[in-house]
Amino acid sequence: MGAVRPRISLPRSFASSMHAFANPARFLRIARPLTPVLLLSGLAITAAALVYGLFFAPAERLQGETVRILFIHVPTAWLGMGGWTAIAIASLVELVWRHPLAALAARGAAVPGAVFAAVCLATGSIWGRPAWGTWWVWDGRLTSMLVLLFLYIGYIALAGAVQREGGSSRIPAIFGLVGAVNIPIIHYSVIWWNSLHQPPSLGMGSSAMAAPFLWGLLAATLGFSLLFGGVVLARMRALLADIQAEARLRRKAQEV
């Protein structure tokens, strides 16, 4: 039996509300109706925002029609980074408070995070060709985003191997926390280093973006975020069902 680790004490209300969702049955009671709601509303809002971006948004003075790529590229970039932030927070919760669903939440965020990081890189490359005259440059923003995609792939492989081989779930959790160092590097890369990539157009409460682009972008971000949430819940339900099926099959095999 392992040594008992000291737990960090939390305010009673926070700890009890966090652990209220530790029960898989309670989690499923919430996740079952929420998953289709998030996915369907996400699909509807994303479709509306992209139709607006493709057919109704005006062309931009300097970038012309290619500015329409903004409505896919920027939300997927934010969610690519947001996905790893979610992994890091869930990993911290797992390592410190050993919340039973935290590892599932981290694994659930990995695949959609990786897909959105890949879409961000692909659409950025497609946008770069007419805007910069090149598909790719090894500058800080593009390289750190590519590193994020590799981190996702490494995390998915590591977490899968740990589940398959029966290792400790703390190993991918540590990887998730350490990998979070890349998130501020991506964010500040365009400020720290010379880059073809433009600096941020949106700050906290400030925007350098014209209203027709800003509102379309916010709608697309909302739609993609709802889809992200729905996919995370679907992945968590799939991982939980796999664990429950394996446990049941093992018990049945022992009874024979």
Added chain:
Amino acid sequence: MREALDQWTFVIAAYVVGVGATLALVLWSWWAMRRAERRRDKARGK
């Protein structure tokens, strides 16, 4: 000499990549979830 690039080609390519990958992600996640939950229910003997 300036290259003549049709901007719409790049826009459409980006939308095909983005929409295609997102739809594939949503459909695969839903299908994988349903398959895993059916397998669990079968293991429980339901």
